[in-house]
Amino acid sequence: MAVVVGLSSIGIVSAQDEATLITLNGDSAEVAGTGAAVEGSIITISEAGTYTLSGTLNDGQVLVNAPEDAEVSLILNGVTISSSTSAPIYAQSAAAVTVILAEGSENSLSDAATYVYASAEEDEPDAALFSNVDLTIEGSGSLTVTANYADGISTDDDLIISGSPVITVNAVDDAIRGNDSIDISGGVFALNSTEGDGLKSSNEEASLILINGGSYVINAGDDGVQSDFDFTMNAGELVITAVGDGIHSEYNLTINDGSINILNSEEGIEGGFIVINDGEIHIVSTDDGINVSEPDNTTTTTETTVETTTEIAAAVPAEGQQGGFGNQPPGGMMGLGQGGMMGLGQSGMMAPPGQGGMMQGGFGTTSTSPYYLHINGGYIVVNAEGDGLDANGSIEMTGGVVLVNGPTAFDNGAIDYDGTFEISGGLLVATGSAGMAQAPSASSSQFSLLINYATAMGANTLVHIQTSEGEEVLTFAPAKTFQSVVFSSPDLAQGVTYDIYYGGTSDGTATDGLYADGTYTPGDLFSSVTITDTVTGVGQMGGMR
Incomplete structure (x- = not known):
């Protein structure tokens, strides 16, 4: 007969529900209720229903082989199951299987390094907890899975995990x-x-x-x-x-x-x-x-x-709509300045001396790739040896904070895109090598600076920008060697003159290299520039050197 267990204390199933109780006893098991049978160390569940398992099963298996319309629930209430030939729990057939980890229970499954199949054509199960059908795991107990053969937990259909389980998996695959x-x-x-x-x-x-x-x-x-x-x-x-x-x-x-x-x-x-x-x-x-x-x-x-x-x-916000900064470091973000010195060539790269002259730019090509990166908010920090933001397509930024510590090698850039990079909101600071440096597209509604230094700057060298009146708008310490800085903010405005420094110190609070609420002690003045175009180039072209 079915046994009513204290399921209300488990916190998953009502105490009024009847469950079949399966007690694992080393090399065998005892069943109190219907729907399950034991043969040696194999427990086969063949009917819909709820089954509560407890105890230890050495070198065995719990096999669910129920009709295709059967809903089966397995309550694990302190089980340890191992197998030297297959999956400790295998849901072969059912409509769906739910594994419930009883409150406060500790459960563990471990499988073999080599599985034994009935024929050479078979390759399932291949996980310590394997299901051919939809699998749900819920509850508030713990489950530790040691998968020596391949996967830890696997289903050929849908997997749902809810509640507050504590799950540890150590798997080969x-x-x-x-x-x-x-x-x-x-x-x-x-x-x-x-x-x-x-x-x-x-x-x-x-x-x-x-x-x-x-x-x-x-x-x-x-x-x-x-x-x-x-x-x-x-x-x-x-x-x-x-x-x-x-x-x-x-x-x-x-x-x-x-x-x-x-x-x-x-x-x-x-x-x-x-x-x-x-x-x-x-x-x-x-x-x-x-x-x-x-x-x-x-x-x-x-x-x-x-x-x-x-x-x-x-x-995604409509074109031209400015997004907020989303998550920000403590202390908020400073405003950002503007400047302009050297022009951008047709490709969007900094023009060599003698070829300047305030070209609208970015590095976009005429790529028609449909793929894209859209940043509408959030707080993003990247430290990349390759490209920081790389779009084999286009980029659009309407809000958020993006800080990029890009590559030191000249053949990559902090920003790399094939199509366009439209920026209409948010704070962008991207540092790295100068050889492949790209700024946002000239068609953007938000102003940007592309600063290229003559030589590489050491890691943690401050980049500082302030208005000609001395109002601080950016202090940033890149995490790696850099020669190029891309900077964009909603606070950049046409016609304002900015002083760009490198080096010096700040007594402000730094979060991911971005300083706030501090006083800057000047280093060396690199350039004083006035923004006249959407993208303003400052300095000279060149790879990291």
């Missing part, structure tokens, strides 16, 4: 994989992958990783987060150390809020259509910081892509 989608609204996650990704959704026709909350520490042998279609973050905290990309999405990559700290990556954030509306983002990358690129899986039909990108575009 992907830590958590939902083929069609991953939807997480809460929890604490420590995800470690030796060769794979931290979070992965791999359906090339339509997949989504949706982060609505939770705290994540990800160490990945490949990408921290990888979606073969779309990624959206609305809340939560991501801390990522990755051998590959920090966050990679083939098509739409949207950040509406939350905190992202990419401590190491090849490319920090990469996608086809990147939209940042808010949030705090820190990126360290050995290649590009934020990269817009053509999707690899271009065989995917464009109809879905056009539809989703249109929805994202609807959230």
